[in-house]
Amino acid sequence: MRVDIKGFTKPLVESLVAIVIGILVGAIILAFSGYSPAEAYIALFNGALGSKYGLAMTLSSATPIILTALTFGIGARTGLFNIGGEGTVYFGAIMAIILTNLWGNVLMGLFGGILAGMAWMAIPAILKVLRGVNEVVSTIMLNWMAYFIALYIVLQKIPNPEDPNKTLAVPVSARFPIIMKGTELSWAFAISVIAALITYYILWHTELGYELRVSGYNERAARYGGINPKKAIIWSFLLGGIMSGLAGATEVMGRPPSYAISQGMANIYGYGFDGIGVSLVGRNHPLGIIFSGIFFGMLRAGATSMQIEAGVPLEMVKVVQGVIVVTIAIPGLLDLLKKVVRR
Amino acid sequence: MIEAVISILIGALTAMVPLVLTSVGATVSERAGVVNIGYEGIILMSAFFGAIFAEITGNPWIGLIGGAFVGMLLGMLHGFITVYLKGDHVIPGIGVNLLALGVVAFGITAYWGTAGQHQVPTNVRVAPIINTPYGSLSPMVLITIAIAILTHWVLFRTPLGLRIRAVGENPEAADALGINVERYRFLATVYGAMLAGLGGAFMSVDWLGTVTKQLSAGRGFIALANMVFSGWNPLRALLGGFIFGFFDNLSVWVRTNPEIQRIVPWQFVATLPYLVTLIIVAGIIGKVRPPKADGKPYKRE
Amino acid sequence: MEEVPIIEMKGIVKVYPDGTKALKGVDFSVKKGEIHGLLGENGAGKTTLMKILSGMLHPTGGKIFVNGKEVRFKSPADALANGIGMVHQHFTLVDVFDGLHNIILGMEGHGLFSKIDVEKAKEKLQKLMDELNFQVPLDVPVEKLPVGVQQRIEILKTLYRDVDVLILDEPTAVLTPIEVKELFEVLRKLKSQGKTIIFISHKLREVMEITDRVTVLRKGELIGTVNTRETTPKELAKMMVGREVVLKIEKPPKEAGKPVLEVKDLWVKGDRGEDAVKGLTFEVRAGEIFGIAGVEGNGQTELIEAISGLRKVEKGKVILNGKDITGRPPRELYDLGMAHIPEDRIHMGLVIEMSVAENSILGLHWRKAFRGPLGLIRWDKVKEHAAKLVRDFEVSVPSIEAPAKSLSGGNQQKLIVAREVSKEPEFIIASQPTRGVDVASTEYIRNYLIKLRNENKAVLLVSADLDEVLQLSDRMAIIYEGKFVGIVKPEEVTEEQIGLMMGGIKNES
Secondary structure, X not given: OOOOHHHHXXXXXXXXXXXXXXXXXXXXXXXXXXXXXXXXXXXXXXXXXXXXXXXXXXXXXXXXXXXXXXXXXXXXXXXXXXXXXXXXXXXXXXXXXXXXXXXXXXXXXXXXXXXXXXXXXXXXXXXXXXHOOOHHHHHHHHHHHXXXXXXXXXXXXXXXXXXXXXXXXXXXXXXXXXXXXXXXXXXHXXXXXXXXXXXXXXXXXXXXXXXXXXXXXXXXXXXXXOOOHHHHHHHHHHHHHHHHHHHHHHHHHHOOOOOOOEXXXXXXXXXXXXXHHHHHHOOOOHHHHHXXXXXXHHHHHHHHHHHHHXXXXXXXXXXXXXXXXXXXXXXXXXXXXXXXXXX | OHHHHHHHHHHHHHHHHHHHHHHHHHHHHXXXXXXXXXXXXXXXXXXXXXXXXXXXXXXXXXXXXXXXXXXXXXXXXXXXXXXXXXXXOOHHHHHHHHHHHHHHHHHHHHHHXXXXXXXXXXXXXXXXXXXXXXXXXXXXXXXXXHHHHHHHHXXXXXXXXXXXXXXXXXXXXXXHOOOOHHHHHHHHHHXXXXXXXXXXXXXXXXXXXXXXXXXXXXXXXXXXXXXHHOOOOHXXXXXXXXXXXXXXXXXXXXXXXXXXXXXXXXXXXXXXXXXXXXXXXXXXXXXXXXXXOOOOOOOOO | OOOOOOEEEEEEEEEOOOOOEEEXXXXXXXXXXXXXXXXXXXXOOHHHHHHHHOOOOOOOEXXXXXXXXXXXXXXXXXXXXXXXXEEOOOOOOOOOOEHHHHHHOOOOOOOOOOOOOHHHHXXXXXXXXXXXXXXXXXXXXXXXXXXXXXXXXXXXHHHHOOOOEEEEEOOOOOOOHHHHHHHHHHHHHHHHOOOEEEEEEOOHHHHHHHOOEEEXXXXXXXXXXXXXXXXXXXXXXXXXXXXXOOOOOOOOOOXXXXXXXXXXXXXXXXXXXXXXXXXXXXXXXXXXXXXXXXXXXXXXXXXXXXHOOXXXXXXXXXXXXOEEOOOOOHHHHHHOOEEEXXXXXXXXXXXXXXXXXXXXXXXXXXXXXXXXXXXXXXXXXXXXXXXXXXXXXXXXXXXXXXXXXXXXXXXXXXXXXXXXXXXXXXXXXXXXXXXXXXXXXXXXXXXXXXXXXXXXXXXXXXXXXXXXXXXXXXXXXXXXXXXXXXXXXXXXXXXXHHHHHHOOOOOOO
């Protein structure tokens, strides 16, 4: 195994420091907004970790964001800022619903997610390879287009005849079995962990992964080394598309009670953006992403308890997430902290 | 029909304001060599805080200034990370965008106690200076045009502009001549973010009169596309902003037109500004040349 | 009475953040009105010392005096204010600005927000140019000007700031012999106006010709300062290198075999769309080193990139072992027996963030030896391979897991040579193989190229180092503006003839 323990220590500590800073700044904002930070955080952590139910909710909330984080992480490791996970999730979910309603089994659903993800991510890939379009701009534009197109499909093409508030549901035969009764945790979580492990293997143990990483670091060296950087770009987008497509598919196939997309897409909205934070905190490494995904899942799972018990709007956790990511962006964070502490 | 065209064109003049301000700001920042993709978040947060400032003071102009001030603060954060700490130029922007999603969604509920949306009272919104039967124009339209022209003049005619462009093209050259690369880069970054903040506040206390967590709706990125489209030139960004603003406004107009809706679903029309942006960006790449040291941290040793 | 030197540096120490000791306590003193040579090999610390004097770098230790007064420079602005200006080896010009704006940058006059007075600046510059007896176009973007003209703009830039001390870092590296002559005239003119000039070089001949005194540095230490008139090139060479013989290169005579690489009427465009290679035809035979000499920027880079599949061929053919390989991608070329030591090791030859082991398979990573089932890479085999390269080529590395950026320049280059040789090629391109490399590694690499030739490989050597080409080549071409001025045998021409050819002048004799 090529896991370099020593090399992991510094980024790990940096991520932990960023998390602590995020929580502290969050506390300050809470206090300024007239809430009790202690009460809020106790409710949050208690809700997410204090019970088996909470833990199950944490893991189920981690499932989609681990997958969308892999999209960003694969991009980052191959020199791309792929922000397109968000829009891809919608189509993954839609395609999974359509295919499972035609053929009612899990594999067709996953296949649907993969297919839709690859197809949608092929667009920024082609734009980049053929026209040199910057992927940040293209994927953001595509996210917005995806939002409206998906909204149209959800409302007009796959409405639920029995329930106007959601789409057709994934049939029972194509749903992931629930791991713990009474919770939302299904075997979909295993899919996200397996996807992360496979991503790790692809990037660090295959010829394709080697070529993707070389291209990511240095395009000229890649060309010199007999690697086609355009091919690497396309593969990076396609692999990323698979991950976010799966995020959408597993969300409708493994999340009780609805197993469908709600009318305003609220239940599948925002995973792509959260995934970016997950990936950055996980240092864009598939194995780091599993852990940071669980941490972010905890925030999501605990947010509801925080809202109910402490009366704090649940969007507060997004503030914490935002602060964490901004903090992660500060280079030499540890050295900077040491200097401040010494003073 | 002609009425409709005039009304769309007047609307485009309004819709261009946040785009032009952000594009012009981004142009100055990138001319100095600092890339910032956090304008989306800056627009959003400035819209939120601008509305709060306006409501507290009862003066929309203080709302606008307050929005610009919030933009400045965020620009200082970005400048500190990228210019002084030599950090990556893209990741802080991603962070600010994520932060904005949280702050605004949380803030709307925490401050106004409403869920997802807040209506800014009419008495703290900027009053139009020109009223026509086809729509009205805010004084901000004129201010925006003035800012674009003035920025252009400073960038291409004055020592300040020469130095800003020098540090973005070849920081070593500027440094060797005793120009403080970091200072000019930092100031350009702050100026860029400030204009985006002004544009954001314009959206809440003037144009739309509302605050939502989706208010910016990709405008920060459309503005970056416009900057590229304009070849990092403020005057052309004014023109480009009008074109992008036109499609922005067109999609809103079509959405409210029942006859067209029968033919094309409104959701498809809503994709128009983004689709146009993609097409334009795909069409112009390779024909424009970004500043040579754009997005590259400068370290002397 | 002893005159106070205009510049006096005492005990200058410089340690870079990565721990490299570039200067180990150097004393350096310059008299007013002289042309002072600063001589030394690559890595001797000449440029570092002068960057400290011009305020670009801060010394770790030591003192600087200007006209006997101690000074401390925080930035180049401070140095300029004290009358010290430097023309860097890599010009610091803003490509898209014209000459005028490059020159007045930072000294535009008036307030930051007022309009720049272009006419006034033009007048002042015209006067300056008249005094020096040369002209440069002031309203053309400098990227469109030849390097010789760009250099004059750099010189004007410092003079516009009324400097008394002008530092020139390897100013002749990019010039043709004729341009060098013209530059020297300008320098003499400046001297006659009372300016002091510090002339950094590693070329003995030039230092002998233009300077009054010479200071020699070696490995960050002062070796000595001598009067030019009282020394000889031989003595300077000894001071510079520390031993009599520069390099031990043994090259037994050898008959060349069949052509391995054939280039026929090759046309290649440069980055700006101009014709960079204009109809070159030549062949490289088995068991020979074919050298290409010339001032950099005359189409060498484009030629190599076209042959190695990295740049589009506009017209003409490249044939390897009888097979037409024009326009084929690098991967195919490597499989057909080509290897390529690229001129830019940091940005092309290595992925400096990746480990030595990962770098050791770049360009042969698809080979069966490293391949397991399912497209998996067998890292155990890769590590064996890397360890062997490191051992065989005496590459000094902390570990094969260490990132390539932690290696010194010489070791990075040896790693590349080792990897390219491990491709078991029949044809090797060696482009600037020893640039910026320490003496020991240089000797090693040069001898290895000869070894490859002796093993009947075909070697194409491109180097801006004329001595290197002369020493190694069996046949050599001189390239000028994308064309060969001639193809000669090194032993059959004089240095003077080659110098003329490098300036584009063909010697009919």
